[in-house]
Amino acid sequence: MQDFKFNIYDLSSFTHWVDVSLYSYCTPFWAMMWEMIIIGVAMLLFYAVIGLFLVYAERKVCAFMQNRIGPNRVGPYGFIQTVADLVKLLMKELVIIRKSDKFLFYLAPFIVIIVNFMTMAAIPFAKGIHAIDFNIGVLYIMAISSMGVIGVLIAGWSSNNKFSMIGAMRSGAQIVSYELSVGFSLITMCVLAGSMQLSTIVEGQSECWYIFQGHIPAIIAFVIFLIAGTAETNRGPFDLAEAESELTAGYHTEYSGISFAFFYLAEYINMFIIASIAATVFWGGWMPFHISGLAGFNNIMDFIPPFIWYIGKTFVIIWIMMWFKWTFPRLRIDQLLTLEWKYLLPINLVNIILMALIVLMGWHF
Amino acid sequence: MKYEEFKDNETLELFKQTGGNVFLTTVDGIINWGRKNSLWPLTFATSCCGIEMMAFGGSRHDMSRFGFEVYRASPRQADVIIVAGTIVHKMAPVLKRLYDQMADPKYVVAMGACAISGGPFFTNSYSVVRGVEHVIPVDVYIPGCPPRPEALIYGMMQLQRKIETESIMVKRDPIKEYF
Numbered sequence: 001m002q003d004f005k006f007n008i009y010d011l012s013s014f015t016h017w018v019d020v021s022l023y024s025y026c027t028p029f030w031a032m033m034w035e036m037i038i039i040g041v042a043m044l045l046f047y048a049v050i051g052l053f054l055v056y057a058e059r060k061v062c063a064f065m066q067n068r069i070g071p072n073r074v075g076p077y078g079f080i081q082t083v084a085d086l087v088k089l090l091m092k093e094l095v096i097i098r099k100s101d102k103f104l105f106y107l108a109p110f111i112v113i114i115v116n117f118m119t120m121a122a123i124p125f126a127k128g129i130h131a132i133d134f135n136i137g138v139l140y141i142m143a144i145s146s147m148g149v150i151g152v153l154i155a156g157w158s159s160n161n162k163f164s165m166i167g168a169m170r171s172g173a174q175i176v177s178y179e180l181s182v183g184f185s186l187i188t189m190c191v192l193a194g195s196m197q198l199s200t201i202v203e204g205q206s207e208c209w210y211i212f213q214g215h216i217p218a219i220i221a222f223v224i225f226l227i228a229g230t231a232e233t234n235r236g237p238f239d240l241a242e243a244e245s246e247l248t249a250g251y252h253t254e255y256s257g258i259s260f261a262f263f264y265l266a267e268y269i270n271m272f273i274i275a276s277i278a279a280t281v282f283w284g285g286w287m288p289f290h291i292s293g294l295a296g297f298n299n300i301m302d303f304i305p306p307f308i309w310y311i312g313k314t315f316v317i318i319w320i321m322m323w324f325k326w327t328f329p330r331l332r333i334d335q336l337l338t339l340e341w342k343y344l345l346p347i348n349l350v351n352i353i354l355m356a357l358i359v360l361m362g363w364h365f
Numbered sequence: 366m367k368y369e370e371f372k373d374n375e376t377l378e379l380f381k382q383t384g385g386n387v388f389l390t391t392v393d394g395i396i397n398w399g400r401k402n403s404l405w406p407l408t409f410a411t412s413c414c415g416i417e418m419m420a421f422g423g424s425r426h427d428m429s430r431f432g433f434e435v436y437r438a439s440p441r442q443a444d445v446i447i448v449a450g451t452i453v454h455k456m457a458p459v460l461k462r463l464y465d466q467m468a469d470p471k472y473v474v475a476m477g478a479c480a481i482s483g484g485p486f487f488t489n490s491y492s493v494v495r496g497v498e499h500v501i502p503v504d505v506y507i508p509g510c511p512p513r514p515e516a517l518i519y520g521m522m523q524l525q526r527k528i529e530t531e532s533i534m535v536k537r538d539p540i541k542e543y544f
Contacts, residue, residue, distance in 0.1 A: 063434075071434075084432060095466075
């Protein structure tokens with residue numbers, strides 16, 4: 001933290017002040033409750049805004065990729081198109097499937113949403129805006145984000161539909177395989193960072209982002225993380241779980257109205273989470289772009305608020321993920337598993353050893 | 366109906382069964398605005414009209430401008446079924462089932478001569494249903510063999526105007542209205 005002494009956007013003193021004043025006015029139990037409520041409401045708003053914006057962004061990016069215009073009738077540049085979608089989905093009938101397992105059928109979308117929320121709690125949005133700072137943050141995110149597949153499996157099972165079932169099973173196989181690659185590529189970076197705490201990981205990149213610090217193995221890990229992360233969100237060329245041409249809509253075939261909207265939203269928030277983990281671990285999260293030695297340049301970079309840096313990096317990665325979603329055709333299930341088990345996993349294992357060697361010898365920047 | 370007549374407020378009032386109070390018309394306005402701007406069609410095309418429907422989604426006649434481009438393969442998530450093509454007697458029960466599987470509110474657009482009346486197969490055909498209206502209630506008819514994408518855009522805009530006249534106070538029962 002040499003040339004990072006001067007930070008005007010440090011919000012940790014503000015959050016600390018809120019914390020202290022709440023504890024001085026209330027009993028510890030109620031103070032904690034109030035904090036939870038504040039964080040919950042803030043997360044809920046952020047979740048809704050990001051979800052709506054990402055659906056709009058996806059439609060616009062898709063349109064530009066295909067040389068179209070995209071939504072432009074509702075609001076300026078079609079900006080509130082997804083609000084119209086939301087109104088419609090809210091008012092749409094919820095079809096009751098007679099031979100489905102009704103309890104599980106209505107539970108499944110909520111599991112997916114809850115898992116999203118739990119993952120978002122551990123993401124550092126800016127300096128001081130970080131709900132929980134675990135010392136095993138990376139492990140926690142890995143563990144929780146893969147729980148979403150339980151919601152998908154429940155949805156597929158309880159709909160009592162063969163398409164849903166096949167889609168859910170594919171999703172299960174896919175996430176079990178690709179979770180390995182996501183985990184190993186994050187472990188590679190943890191070797192470099194020497195910590196699993198996300199705040200320490202971000203602060204460690206104050207001089208140089210880890211993707212530059214760890215040069216070759218870090219870049220390999222980043223590419224693998226992008227591929228495996230996309231596969232984990234059931235998107236892009238890996239959208240086998242809801243392959244429209246084969247399985248109508250995969251695991252959410254039988255869902256209508258708002259319960260379908262939950263799955264739709266959860267997919268985009270998952271993408272946001274994967275992108276923000278990538279941004280945090282590889283591109284420094286909210287940390288501005290610093291070049292060690294150039295104090296003037298670093299000070300100018302510090303004037304851009306950390307939240308802007310974080311959102312900017314995340315959206316660049318989201319844009320890359322959308323880019324290859326609309327570029328590549330869908331893989332077959334055997335090609336998908338071949339890619340993971342025969343290529344990504346061995347490369348990843350070698351990559352960890354390479355990274356460990358580089359860290360031991362001090363060959364990183 | 367001609368565009369001039371449809372734009373006319375008096376004609377629109379005729380469509381509205383209830384005069385409505387201020388609160389309800391505001392709610393109606395919001396809901397109808399949402400519904401008309403996100404009509405997601407079902408991926409359903411049985412013959413050459415389907416090609417024109419794909420051109421409707423392509424870059425020259427971009428349907429996504431209206432928010433229509435989210436083709437849903439699952440009928441549970443679709444709002445409008447564009448019957449693009451000939452419906453034969455074997456397909457009719459499938460079409461009926463797809464319509465029944467869709468969640469309310471649902472709309473039907475009969476695209477092309479075959480879907481309107483059997484078209485070129487109206488005389489001397491043993492297999493073609495003479496118009497999709499014998500199977501499901503139709504909201505908008507688009508003539509042509511096949512209609513150009515512009516005609517489909519116009520038809521979808523007519524459907525949007527039809528949705529604008531709806532009210533939550535009146536329970537919509539297309540089957541009872543139509544048959």
